[in-house]
Amino acid sequence: MTAVPLDAGREADEPQPVDQIREPRRTAFDRITAHREAAKHPIVVPWVRDRDQREPILRWAAGYAWHVARFHALRLPLYQWRLLRRAPVGLLRAIRWVVDEITDAEARPLRRSAVVRDDVKEYMQLARERNARVRHRAVAAVALAVPVAALAFAMLAPVKAAEVGADGTVLSRVPMISGISWWVVVVLAVSALGVIGRDREKPLITRATTPLHLAPVLRADIVEVALRALPGVVKKDARIEFPDPVTRDGPGYLARVNLPVGVTPQDVMGKRAALASGLRRPLGCVWPAPGPHHGGQLDLWVGDQDLATARQPAYPLLEKGTADVFARLPYGTNQRNGRVGVQLIENNALIGAMVGQGKTSAMRVLALGCALDVTAELRVWELKGSGDLGALEQLAHTYGSGQDDETIRGCLEDLRAIRAEVERRAGEIKKIAKRSPEMCPNNKVTRDLANRRDLGLHPVVVLLDEVQNLFSHETYGKEAAKLALDIIRLGRAFGVILVQATQRPDADSLPKGISSNAGIRIALRVMDDYANNAILGAGMYAAGVRATDFTVRDKGIAWLVGVEDEPIVAKSFNITTGMAERVCERARKLREQAGRLTGHAIGAAVELSKGPDLLLDVRKVLANLGTDWVWSQVAAERLAELRPETYRGWSADTFGQAMKARGVTTKQLNRTGPDGQRRNLWGVELDQLPDATRSGDASG
Template identity: 30%
Template sequence: MTSTTEQYGPDRPEDRYRVDGGAADVVDLSAARVRLAPDTQPDTAPDIRPDTVPDIADPVLEGEVLPPLPTPADEGWLPIIPVWMQSKTGIRNMVRLTLRRWWYRIRFTAVRLPWATVKWTGRAVRGSWRISGRLLAWALDTRADAMEQELATGARQDAKEFIRVREDRARRIRARLVVLGLATLVGAGGGAYLWFFTPRLVQVLVAMVLVTILARVGANPDTPLIGPAMATSSGYLQLSDAILMRALNAAGLGGTVAKVDRNGETTEEGNRPTLAQPLQRENAGYLAMVDLPFGKTVADATKGQAALASGLDVDEVQVFVENVRGSARRVSIYVADEDPFMLPPRRSPLARLPRVSVWNPNPLGADVRGREVCPSLIFNSFLIGAIPRSGKTYAGRALVAPGFLDPHCDVTVLDFKGGKDWQAAEQLAVTFRLGDDDEDLGYAIGALQNLKGEAQNRFKAFRAMSDEQNPEGKLTPELAKAGYRPHLIVLDEVQNLLRAPEKEIRDEALALLVWLAKTAPAAGFTLVMATQRPATDVIPSDLRDNTSVRLALRTKTWQSSDAILGSGINAIGFGTQRFLEEHKGAAILGGVSNGRGGDLQVIRTDLLKNSDFTQICQIGAQRRADAGTLRGHAVGQAEEIVVTVTILSDVVAVWPGVEPKVQAKTLVERLQEAYPSKHAHLDQTSLTKALKDHGVPVVQVYRDGSNRNGYALAAVRKALAKAEGPDITNS
């Protein structure tokens, strides 16, 4: 296959497989041509001299910045076209909902049709009896019986009047019997004609009409032929203003009514919730825009989500509350027609293998209202947590897939479970390792140390550049084209590394991960950690709080949810403990703006099947081979990993000058100051035990008028040389 050089950066039109609406940019044509020029530099080694970086200063545009004109949405106008009609998805969901309801009613009725036929026949027989009785009563003029009885035995005894009434009744009976007889003959003749001279279809249709008429006559209005197809629950009813206000009252958001005195004058104004716009259909549910009572905020509505669901008579996972920009008391309440997480998941658009770039936001999933959620890999670090079999691995694959498809992004994969989940990534990874044995954990520490060193070297190079070459001191698309490629670091089952048997491994791992999550993103290193043990003793707050984006899937308790999302997040209504076992891919995403003034949102991650992920890795490897960026483990040139994780190296690093002996107290203080994340809880006893394990004896050191336990520099260096190599003594 012919090797080709691709353009790189967010400005490549072929890298955009989605079309997002937005305002146009004013660009300088000459600068644009420079950015869009083909990359002819060999994208191999990252150690490029600062003077080789091209001049990438942006032009200064002069002019008056005009404020944007207000849009109808800003002024509170309602959309001319309903929301559900503004997208193919909305129309499709509305049609699907209507067809689904009618299809359910058809199936419901079809199953009960045999018994309904029996009941229908019985009603027809009863209708025949009722019609016959009414015709007979009409023919015999039974209504005259009461009058004759009154004239014969009552207070109005009148023989002449009695005789006249009897004769009139007799004439009516004779006439009616003639009419009834003629009608019977006509009916019999018509029936014979239908039976002998009409097609079978006509006979069936006439019989059905007659039976229907007879059954309607014989029906009891209080007893329907077939019971209602829908349960008596608001889950199947149309949402109304009254139902919504009932739910707000149930959640303690009903406010207060106005108080009126005896004279009808208002003594206290009412403070009730109001609808900011009429209820409307959106996607597969109802959307309500509510102005809460004064003094109530979205936090109150979010905390009362369970009570809202009870007031609406639906499941809690069908109710979603969000803030609305412009007013602290205005909220949107979305009520799904059914549990949105029980529906089939959306297949990831990345399964179509588009040309993507890590510099652009890429789809991870969608929220319950169908709005796509697109985090950006660049300049972020990620933490994914869930209990086993909740979709954690699938969510991680969907997140990192853009980095795998982008040929200008290096990839490191360290899977501490050792399964097959990430095995397909071996063909494109710069560094790759599976397993959680001591050797695997040591290799991982060495790999992370190398990545930290590479990031530090980049920062040194950035500092040497001019402001025109690197105005913000971080990676840019132009620098990435010059060789400083983004680097995606994937760590699955990271709890096995953070809970390693050796304390030194644990401390070093935590310090490295905190640094890579907090500092390395500016150099283009994106750390993605996943764990099935979401707990504070596994994911310390220092690591979690320095991770910019957090994705929490199902957990057992709110404490585990907060261990991923952050302390106190459950208290404001965002907790993953409410997800059910069947809610695969349901998650709460924090750290990605939702465009509505917040960064917490409930989403459903896209699905990348095993076959899709394998194909993504194959295409990613092929694209790297074509672009000349495939290196490291993927081509059998894995870099040498030297593990330097020991308390000895830290002690040597903080040793005061070349003093032959130092007290333990001094070393503990210097270690805590230099490595706060690793040695925050270190004391003299722990230090003595750690050094004793490496053969460093305790000696008496006299300083400042006191004789205390300490250590000799020669003994520490000798132990370090034995642990890490003979050349350390010459350092």
């Protein structure tokens, strides 16, 4: 009877039960291919090849060695006194050790035990062995002592004639070694006896440093215990694998872990405090992150020192060098002390934090990088009035500092001008793309286009600090929010960059459209998950990206989203006001040499109202309607038809706020509309418009 295969009669493409599918046997070629495609471990540890990591480590090692050398050199007499004081005890211990060795003292308890048990046979056997050992050891001791004594006598005895008389008689002799060498021998002998006689509870040498935290070496078993202790993450019998051994990685350890099936790195990141407790490390030393190979892999980096207290290298552009807005600007360092850069071009940035956690400092670091690019035009509005960005005033095309109505209005007018500039640049890019497509691939500003002054496509960086004071302003807030949103959405491709910082990321102070369209988000310490997600994006808190874990001592440390493929942690460079002044003075000289200083920096008045004139546009709407009044809702609709790129999305309330910002307050108008119905709605009359507007050209 012929056996029938399990898959007989089955179509070739018909699915088979999993338990009936035979896995093909792996050949030697398959194994070679797997190794060829596998990730190769570095031949030299990464920190040795990375200058940013290598230099701080070597600098610390040299400084530590110099401190230890000076510390112990000063206490050398004290150490010698301790050795001298313990030398007699050491001599007695040495004599006792020699006597015990010769007399076979280690077997004495065995002989006593035989006596207690009245075991004559065993005692006699032990006694014979003891006598043989003593005899052999005594002979060896004498054989060793004779040459040692002869050598000492030869070194100390007078063997060389120092003075010889006229008759050949030797008048004096000197020993083989000089007086200094003799004292060296004595010191060495006393030191050796002092070490032998030392007190185990009182160290001879004082510690030069006292470590704040002596953490044990990180091992795989320690990591596994900590992971299994996380509440609600790893089941009791779940399998945890370590595809690579735990290794040193910069100033810390890297453990790559394959988590149990169904557990993600985000689950562990959300329990970072509990993980730090399990590892017995400070919270600032423990940084879990997703691994590179699959969704269940965790890269756990554990530092030797808390990130908040670790020594950070100086700002790399402090004394020399320039920057490029089209490349990465230096921002700070990560947990491994490696540099972190931020590329602002084609991005907009949002920075948020509690008061006093380094928000303005983070903005200042980015601003200084832009300042050292002579082609970048800076528009700086510090809406707190503290002058934290005052060093940039000598470079800025427009500048304002304060939270008063006049400064807020100036910022609004600048946003109008920037919105009009975005529209101009769009037209310029369209012309260039039509004439020479290769000059602007994807219809975006490039470095080559930015370098050409005739095109006016240089980068424009707008810095808005404490932006909540602008967006929550009763009169100017809504229009400013709309302008900012338009700039964020449209200006990105045309070299216009908006960097905003806020300490109050709520719906009124930070409109959702603005926060959700920022490509780069930087969150320093915040208090709750709402603020965390408002800055970093929805779902970040649940994914374990939590700026709420930072404490007061973590000033300057932030989560960065949009800088790399995955969220990262970085500490911004610590730049004081004096440092910022020095950098800006150097940046001003570079701009003077390049002829790039404009506007406020050279004392020139900047015309901010370059955008459409709302009052004149209202005049045009009234002319088109053929009336001397208009309701706010109708005005908003007609304005959107007149200039959709400027007024699209305006409501009656937006129109009222914008008119109030220009000195015209809407009022209730009880009028009959085009449909014949009489209504009492808010609106404006022609007589309310300023005289200059009424006499203006309304035909356009």
